[in-house]
Amino acid sequence: MVQQDYAQAHEASLRELHKQLFGEVLEHVTSTHDTLNRALQLIPHQVFKQAYQDWISALLRWDDETRQICIDGKTMRGVKKLSPNTESHIVSAYNPHLHLVISVDAVPIKCNELESIRRLLGELDVTNALITLDTLGCQRQVADQILQVGGNYLVQVKSNQPTLLQEIEDSFPQTGKGCTLYKEEDLGHGCIETRQMKSLVLTSEMQEDSYAFKDWAGIKSIHQLTHQRYDKRSGKETCEVSYYISSLQDSKRVFRAIRDHWKIENQLHYMLDVYLGEDGWSKRAGEAAKNMELLAKIDLFILQRLKAKLGKSIPRVQMLLAKLTPMQLFNLEL
Numbered sequence: 001m002v003q004q005d006y007a008q009a010h011e012a013s014l015r016e017l018h019k020q021l022f023g024e025v026l027e028h029v030t031s032t033h034d035t036l037n038r039a040l041q042l043i044p045h046q047v048f049k050q051a052y053q054d055w056i057s058a059l060l061r062w063d064d065e066t067r068q069i070c071i072d073g074k075t076m077r078g079v080k081k082l083s084p085n086t087e088s089h090i091v092s093a094y095n096p097h098l099h100l101v102i103s104v105d106a107v108p109i110k111c112n113e114l115e116s117i118r119r120l121l122g123e124l125d126v127t128n129a130l131i132t133l134d135t136l137g138c139q140r141q142v143a144d145q146i147l148q149v150g151g152n153y154l155v156q157v158k159s160n161q162p163t164l165l166q167e168i169e170d171s172f173p174q175t176g177k178g179c180t181l182y183k184e185e186d187l188g189h190g191c192i193e194t195r196q197m198k199s200l201v202l203t204s205e206m207q208e209d210s211y212a213f214k215d216w217a218g219i220k221s222i223h224q225l226t227h228q229r230y231d232k233r234s235g236k237e238t239c240e241v242s243y244y245i246s247s248l249q250d251s252k253r254v255f256r257a258i259r260d261h262w263k264i265e266n267q268l269h270y271m272l273d274v275y276l277g278e279d280g281w282s283k284r285a286g287e288a289a290k291n292m293e294l295l296a297k298i299d300l301f302i303l304q305r306l307k308a309k310l311g312k313s314i315p316r317v318q319m320l321l322a323k324l325t326p327m328q329l330f331n332l333e334l
Contacts, residue, residue: 006322007030007031008030010325010326011030013325013326013327014026014326016327017326017327017330037288038288040287040288040291040292041286041287041288042287043287043291044287045106045287045290045291045294048291048294049103049104049294052294052298053102053103056100056102059098059100060095060098060100060102061098062095062097062098064128065253066095066097066098067128067129067130068095068096068097068129068130068131068132068257068260068261069093069094069095069102069124069126069129069130069131069132069151070093070094070095070096070132070133070260070261070263070264071091071092071093071094071117071120071131071132071133071137071264072091072092072094072133072134072264072265072269073089073090073091073092073107073113073116073136074089074090074092074269074272075088075089075090076088076089076090076278076281076289076293077279088106088108088289089106089107089108089112089113090104090105090106090290090293091104091105091106091107091113091116091117091120092104092264092268092297093120093124094263094264094268096260096261096263096264096267097260099263099267099268099300099301099304099305100301101268101294101297101301102124103120103123103124104290104293104294104297105119105120106290113136113137114136114137114139114142117133117136117137117142118141118142118145121142121145121146121149121151122145122149126146126149126150126151127149127150127151128150128151128152129151129152130151130152130153130154130248130253130257131146131151131152131153131154132153132154132155132257132258132260132261133153133154133155133156134155134156134261135155135156135157135158135160135161136160137155138155138156138157138158138160138161138164138245140215140216140217142155143155143216143217143218143219143247144217146247147217147218147247152218152246152247152248153218153245153246153247154244154245154246154247154248154254154257154258154261155244155245155246156242156243156244157243157244157245158242158243161212163211163212164212164213164215164216164245165243166212167210167211167212167213168222168224168243168245169243171200171206171222172198172200172222172224178200179198179199179200180198180199180200180201180251181196181197181198181199182196182197182199182251182252182255183195183196183197190231190232190233191229191230191231191232192229192230192232193227193228193229193230194226194227194228194229194230195225195226195227195228195259196225196226196228197223197224197225197226197251197254197255197258198223198224199221199222199223199224199251199254199255200221200222200223201220201221201249201251202219202220202221202222207219216245218247219245219246219247220246220247220248220249221245221246221248221249221251221254222243222244222245222246223243223244223245223246223251223254223255223258224241224242224243225241225242225243225244225258226239226240226241227239227240227241227242228240244258267304268297268300271300271304271314272296272297272300275300275303275314275315275318276296276299276300278293278296302334303317303318305334306320306321306332306334309334
């Protein structure tokens, strides 16, 4: 059922709901796509974002173990690039335990993502939170800022920091002696996935003698994660090794946080495309595109809450919601 069909089918209910909420009679119930786009364009994105943050403030119930903020970006592929400065890349701050986007920031292209990361760190309360970032956020000024605002960091290290990466690789003994080891194995979808992490807590001597660690404020541990995947049907086996630095010494928490960080990819970005078809949307640039993108994240959050509450898949939840009246949707408890 498309949006306009739903409005026509429930016109009387929509009029009654509008009268209860605003005390006036609604003249027009259905709207064209262009009308909705113009309405979204008229709402300043910063105002809408602030209203969203006020709404979710009551939902943020976390403790020391779940106070994690994953930061990563995704390009809105359906946005019309009217100029090189069109803000079509959205960086999200996401809590993987609540499946909740805490804030967003828009930039023209992916290479500007670092600017967004620093703005988000400046506007959010990250006190005692663990901020997890991929390699694009592996910058000394980002680590400094996280510590200054009272948080901790866990950052993936790749070739964009060659000296740091080399020292991490050199620091891990081949035997694993002196390392803390964690290992887990998952079975599913015809594959066996094994993750093993070696962790080293850096002593004061190791930092003093280092040629890279000493340049990173607050660094306390380094980590090597080996991810092996075996496909039982094809017999194909892959192995990937990745490296991380952190201001935490708790390697068990780091191990969990690395796994949880990728939920921003497979439980946010992936689901926005698969269940809401975000990449297929044809959106104009400007406030309308950014507001629509935030609305999609609200929609996905509601779907995930109902999925957990009802024990149904997201497609089944979507089918159930399509059968409810506007009043039933308004009174729905998450």
